[in-house]
Amino acid sequence: MSLDPILRVGTKLILPFILLFALYVQFHGDYGPGGGFQAGVITAGMVVLLAIIFGLKAAQRIAPKGLVERMIPLGVLIYAGTGVAGLIMGQNFLDYSVLAHDPSHGHELGIFLVEAGVLVTVSGTMTALFYAFVERGR
Amino acid sequence: MSAVWPHLPVLQVLIPLFGALLAGLLRRPTPAYVLATAVSWVAPLIAGALLWQVVQTGPISYHIGGWAPPWGIEYRIDVLNALVLVLVTAVGAVIMPFARLSVAFEVGEGREAWFYCMYLLCLTGLLGITVTGDAFNAFVFLEISSLSSYVLIALGHDRRALLSSFQYLIMGTIGATFYVIGIGLLYLVTGTLNMADLAARLGPAWAEHSRAIVAALAFVTVGISLKLGLFPLHVWLPNAYAYAPSWVTAFLAGTATKVAIYLLVRFYFSIFGIAIDLRLLPIADVIIVLSLAAMLIASLVAVFEANLKRLLAYSSVAQIGYITLGIGLANQAALTGALVHVVNHALMKAALFLAAGAIFYRAHTTELKELAGIGRRMPLTIAAFTIAGLGLVGTPGTSGFISKWYLMVGALGAGQWIPAFVIVASSLIALIYVGRVLEIVWMREPSAQMAAVGDPPLSMLLPLVVLSLATIYLGIDTEWTAGIASMASTILLGGLR
Numbered sequence: 001m002s003l004d005p006i007l008r009v010g011t012k013l014i015l016p017f018i019l020l021f022a023l024y025v026q027f028h029g030d031y032g033p034g035g036g037f038q039a040g041v042i043t044a045g046m047v048v049l050l051a052i053i054f055g056l057k058a059a060q061r062i063a064p065k066g067l068v069e070r071m072i073p074l075g076v077l078i079y080a081g082t083g084v085a086g087l088i089m090g091q092n093f094l095d096y097s098v099l100a101h102d103p104s105h106g107h108e109l110g111i112f113l114v115e116a117g118v119l120v121t122v123s124g125t126m127t128a129l130f131y132a133f134v135e136r137g138r
Numbered sequence: 139m140s141a142v143w144p145h146l147p148v149l150q151v152l153i154p155l156f157g158a159l160l161a162g163l164l165r166r167p168t169p170a171y172v173l174a175t176a177v178s179w180v181a182p183l184i185a186g187a188l189l190w191q192v193v194q195t196g197p198i199s200y201h202i203g204g205w206a207p208p209w210g211i212e213y214r215i216d217v218l219n220a221l222v223l224v225l226v227t228a229v230g231a232v233i234m235p236f237a238r239l240s241v242a243f244e245v246g247e248g249r250e251a252w253f254y255c256m257y258l259l260c261l262t263g264l265l266g267i268t269v270t271g272d273a274f275n276a277f278v279f280l281e282i283s284s285l286s287s288y289v290l291i292a293l294g295h296d297r298r299a300l301l302s303s304f305q306y307l308i309m310g311t312i313g314a315t316f317y318v319i320g321i322g323l324l325y326l327v328t329g330t331l332n333m334a335d336l337a338a339r340l341g342p343a344w345a346e347h348s349r350a351i352v353a354a355l356a357f358v359t360v361g362i363s364l365k366l367g368l369f370p371l372h373v374w375l376p377n378a379y380a381y382a383p384s385w386v387t388a389f390l391a392g393t394a395t396k397v398a399i400y401l402l403v404r405f406y407f408s409i410f411g412i413a414i415d416l417r418l419l420p421i422a423d424v425i426i427v428l429s430l431a432a433m434l435i436a437s438l439v440a441v442f443e444a445n446l447k448r449l450l451a452y453s454s455v456a457q458i459g460y461i462t463l464g465i466g467l468a469n470q471a472a473l474t475g476a477l478v479h480v481v482n483h484a485l486m487k488a489a490l491f492l493a494a495g496a497i498f499y500r501a502h503t504t505e506l507k508e509l510a511g512i513g514r515r516m517p518l519t520i521a522a523f524t525i526a527g528l529g530l531v532g533t534p535g536t537s538g539f540i541s542k543w544y545l546m547v548g549a550l551g552a553g554q555w556i557p558a559f560v561i562v563a564s565s566l567i568a569l570i571y572v573g574r575v576l577e578i579v580w581m582r583e584p585s586a587q588m589a590a591v592g593d594p595p596l597s598m599l600l601p602l603v604v605l606s607l608a609t610i611y612l613g614i615d616t617e618w619t620a621g622i623a624s625m626a627s628t629i630l631l632g633g634l635r
């Protein structure tokens with residue numbers, strides 16, 4: 001497959017747009033369908049496509065295994081940390097209303113951070129699953 | 139300190155969660171172990187503070203995200219779940235020193251950090267099920283604890299661990315699915331997921347939706363019974379316990395099934411029992427018959443088991459039968475007995491499985507025929523095993539006697555002669571299977587390949603000794619176990635229709 005120029009060039013062209021679309025889905029989650037989970041899967045899909053066309057080594061140069069495996073707990077840490085931020089500022093766990101001057105902005109910021117955490121964990125998990133399957137029997 | 143006090147219910151769950159995440163980020167065995175130990179030792183302090191607070195001032199309610207129940211998720215702690223919190227965290231804290239060497243030996247280099255990450259995640263899930271006052275939130279935590287326990291079991295040294303983990307995964311997923319179908323039906327009928335709100339709304343809904351509510355009750359019962367290993371839904375349990383890493387078996391035997399039992403009690407006595415008269419349905423009879431079958435059949439199977447860990451696993455199925463028998467009889471003495479046995483059985487089974495783990499660490503086998511005379515080589519380990527084993531039989535002076543006494547009083551008080559007879563019969567069978575092990579390990583001549591075997595290091599011996607001494611202590615001083623359990627069962631039975 002590495003000899004097929006159409007696939008190689010096509011993939012190179014499409015990769016940045018996949019990532020862009022993932023970010024669109026991530027940030028559009030506030031107003032319509034979308035959010036961290038879907039965006040995370042699309043991001044991981046970009047890495048999977050890269051690995052299929054250019055090989056595992058190329059994919060792991062961009063998304064090293066150690067980084068991907070650390071992203072799994074890191075995203076949950078961002079999520080739970082957002083909750084604890086509310087707790088430290090004198091409210092209950094996961095109460096976002098104190099994160100900004102006015103409660104509704106606080107909620108917006110809280111959801112934004114939580115969704116960012118979801119993005120990190122889901123994309124990390126999906127990529128790690130893919131690596132685990134690909135590396136079997138090597 | 140006073141600022142932390144109102145947040146204790148959520149910190150009970152959050153601290154293990156953060157521990158798990160940091161262990162996953164650290165990725166090195168020693169820091170991960172230190173972290174897991176620190177978390178395991180802080181958790182019982184929080185649980186103890188919660189229990190103290192509940193006994194002093196009554197139930198605590200914590201609103202996640204500041205959303206008031208029944209709309210938001212509520213963490214609600216009363217005497218019953220405070221007792222379970224103390225039990226789960228205490229088992230985790232006591233057996234933690236055992237983990238270092240045992241896990242390094244059985245799980246192996248490179249996987250230890252993930253192992254502790256999964257353990258802490260499992261602890262998070264179990265504590266979450268216990269603190270939450272929201273039926274769906276309990277499902278989420280049930281899945282967290284289940285998924286992490288599948289991983290923990292699959293890390294066993296034997297390849298059969300993978301198969302038994304897969305078997306548990308299938309059964310556990312069916313159980314969780316049944317549970318969530320039951321919750322779905324309840325939500326359909328009442329429009330709420332908060333447990334207290336469910337209890338209030340199910341009663342008025344009964345006239346119109348009795349069929350859906352009965353179906354929900356059946357789904358929830360079967361779903362949770364799969365997780366707690368009620369006979370005949372126990373088939374995953376012996377393999378999972380036998381092939382999991384020894385330390386994991388001790389942890390799960392002491393906590394996971396007990397938390398599932400707690401959830402069943404919560405549904406029967408704090409939700410369904412308050413809303414409808416459960417005596418209209420044959421649910422108690424079904425539970426009692428299955429419990430009696432578990433007590434007799436699983437004990438008999440244990441008599442003929444050739445592997446120590448499988449023998450103990452079947453004994454667990456039988457002992458869970460005692461607990462569910464007390465739930466089915468549902469009078470003051472029987473329910474107290476069931477709750478006391480939750481605590482007592484957790485502690486002695488943890489001791490027995492730790493002893494099996496110590497034997498495996500030294501002798502590299504748990505096949506009974508190869509353990510001849512090992513008591514002379516590992517006297518302290520086997521002495522601890524003997525004490526906990528006598529507790530299992532229900533010898534006077536051990537904690538097992540106390541719980542069986544309450545159950546017996548409960549059975550006779552209800553005028554049920556058959557359960558009372560089966561309690562005695564099952565204890566006699568327990569005497570046979572424990573006696574068989576004791577005969578092999580103490581009386582027989584040690585074989586040549588066991589010549590170099592000795593007691594394990596202090597870090598493994600200490601948890602074992604503490605747990606077996608607890609078996610004796612709780613057989614003499616029953617203020618903590620029976621006192622709090624009877625307080626809890628008074629509250630539970632007081633709410634029933």
